[in-house]
Amino acid sequence: MIIPCAGAAAQDEDPESSTQQSPRTLDRVTVTGSLIPQAQIETFTPVTVITAEDIQSRGFAAISDVLQQSAFSTGGVQGSQSSASFTQGAETISLFGLPPGYVKYLIDGRPMASYPALYNGSDTFNNISGIPIDLVERIEILPGGQSSLYGSDAIAGVINVILKKEMQGSALNIRGGTFTEGGGNSFRASFSTGFQSADGRTNALLGVQYEERDPIWAYDRDLTRQFFTQGSSPPLASRDYLVLSPFTSYKFLDPANCANVSGQFGGTVGLQRRPGFGDEYYCGSFYTPGYRTLRNGKEATQIYGNLTFEINEGMQLYANVLHSDEKVDYHVGSNFTWWGSNTESMGYYYYDPNLDDYLSLQRAFAPEEMGPGGFRNTMQHDDSKSTRVAVGLNGVFGDSAWDYDVGYTRTDYKLEEVAFVRFAEPMDNYFRERVLGPQLGLDPTYGFYPVYSPDYAAFYQPISPQDFASLTGYATTESKTVDQMLRFQVTNTQLFELPGGDAGLAVVAEVGNQEWRYDPDPGYLDGTIWGTTAVSGGGERDRYALTTELRMPVLEPLTVTLSGRYDAFKPEGGGTIDKPTYSLGLEYRPFEELLIRGKYGTAFRSPTLSDLYQGESGFFIAVTDYYACSLLGFEPGNTDACPAALSNRQVFGTQEGNLDLQPINADVWSVGVVWSPVPRMSINVDYHNWDIADEVTQQSTDALMLQEYRCRTGLDDINSQLCTTTLSQVTRNPATDQITEIxxxxxNVSRQTLEAVSAGINYAMDVGIGALTFRGNYTQKIDHQYQQYAEDPYIDLLNNPFWSTDPKQKADASITWATDHWASTVYANWFSETPNYRSEVLAHYDDPLARKLPSHLIYNASVSFSPIEPLQFSLLVNNVFNKMPPMDWSYPGTTGAPYNENNFNVYGRALYLEARYLFGRN
Structure with missing residues (x-):
């Protein structure tokens, strides 16, 4: 069941039964979005609740599926399809198109620890893949700024995952699945059992979940197994063996015309041609894009336990632990598994006196060179282990109305990334000895580049698996986060009497410590590992917070809620970073069926530990030198024919932390209505508004290249602050004027504003042969503006496709029919039009190929049958009609993934069979 934009169900109540009662007659319960137990299930803050029954009936396979398909999740994010990203093994979401790190994640109301690796190599975020989906009681999504209650990060919203606390008897769940297009076979099993002592004072629950799944490879899908055959330009084979000049482009120097390497990549390598590129010929394959994973393989085990013990009538001890051990496997693909001579250690280029030209060599490594198993032998493994322990005591102070809760929570999150790497010295030496030969001095023009007289026939040769193994291996990066907190809360729901009822007060004090360490293999930083670099850094800080919330029913129809919080962070090696936040919430009920609500408050995000302590970290990235391409007549948006040395330039980038960073600040407000025209129906509409300032930003590399082009060509004032800053961030080789580093x-410079509307409807009715339930949620972004630097004009993120390809609208809906023995659900997930590739590159739609792709709609369906009460069988079909991304013909033939990987996937239809058995219940 979903209660969209309504108050969360009780944390100790059955939410299904709660909706059948009048909000005025409920016992007081705790809801996400308030610290004070109260009688209303709908308050001034909208909350969406997704129950365990919803998760199961809609076929969701992971918590990330649940949240990414939420109507609030309108932003695209990097994931397992984002080859060679810094966190390809992790899963996250973006609420309303805001950064993933702007979401506060809670487990049972306490903050989750951050993922040790950094999103996009820069930002701290939460990985939601390690939560056992079979042990979840429900998920509560709270949109909007919530820092006055939950502190840092709660700008876009709060997501509270509530795990099961007690049960009668035991439950066994077995689930297996496959994709009709191939790959991704999965198996999941879980067992949970509950125990209660004879006197009822002790309750315990123990659960374990095990899951394994196979990866999906790009060659498993028609759209991704080869270069795009239906694009805006003919497909072009990969340059698996290429001799390249920065001045005269391609040189084809193979006397065998690729015959010696024709057996590679499954026998698909051959003599290929790119008209207009020097000699035009090279050795390559049309099928190399297939050699990467689109969905990670995974093996995971989670163990969860919860214990409560009533010491006496007014005092309870509680403890719980959640341990996750997860290993994901993936491959970044052929495009990132290669060797080239244009590196610093080899002088970037070499001079060949026989050809009187400056050249470089590059070649891909084929699966046949990796031995039996091919690319499966060279996969990367991310092994993460997290342990979260919470212990505490709650109760009542004597006969008073004051409750207390004192608890300690600690989470240790360790990540080990085992990456397949190429070792620089043996690899460079191998090609020097077999291909380049001895160095003959320095070039005659610049006196900088080494001179070689290579044996080119030796270059166009396969490498034996034994030689390949001697040049490559694995490197291990270890990282961790630690988050611990001591929390004390006192609450009084009967502080004093007002005309509308009793006022309530909650006061919370917190003290804690946070730590982040990221220790890459030294080879990434000292150049021992070829062609790859890494983030590094580490630090810790103490933190303190004091929170108060006062709820006042000043009149029977009007309730006012005030909250305020003060957060202070004390980083090692820095001063205190502090921030007060507050909020004002109003609930007005002119009559029982109608609630008018509103909230205004402030929110913030403290500089993360990586923002503060990230060392000077490097990365390699391919960029388009738009300025150099424009000098050859290839303007932005039309660079397909620009020489590869310019249009696909491999450069080194650097970034680092800053101890002088200040918090990101936001003003956030919302207003809405909830209307229940008939029993068992509710309709809600809420407007949300954000004004976010002082954002920590790392500039897009492609945007940097485009901006440099604009400055150097005079489209923007080269003396402006924007151009001065841009040009200082780009380093060019003084001899060749080619980009070498960014x-x-x-x-703290950026700012953005956002307006959005969310709506929902719930309706349940009896139809004679069962019950029918309908749930729907809808989100529309009205306006989203972004300003990177203070003097820059605002960028319209809803209408500038270069800066954002997110949909403006998103919706989900389900209809469920249930009887005593049968249940069936149809679920739909929809999002609106999105920009195509051509418009994204051009940043506008004023081009024949630039347009919007049609909206996207997929359906899930499930049928469950219970032949006897404790046994249930289910058939679940996700993406019933095997819907693929909308065809985008504006992609060129040089791509192997002609769709936006942040918005779509090509997994296709998934089938699952599930059996559940409940036993030992009274």
């Missing part, structure tokens, strides 16, 4: 620092 710098993307972290600073």
């Amino acid at each position: 710098y993307t620092p972290k600073i």
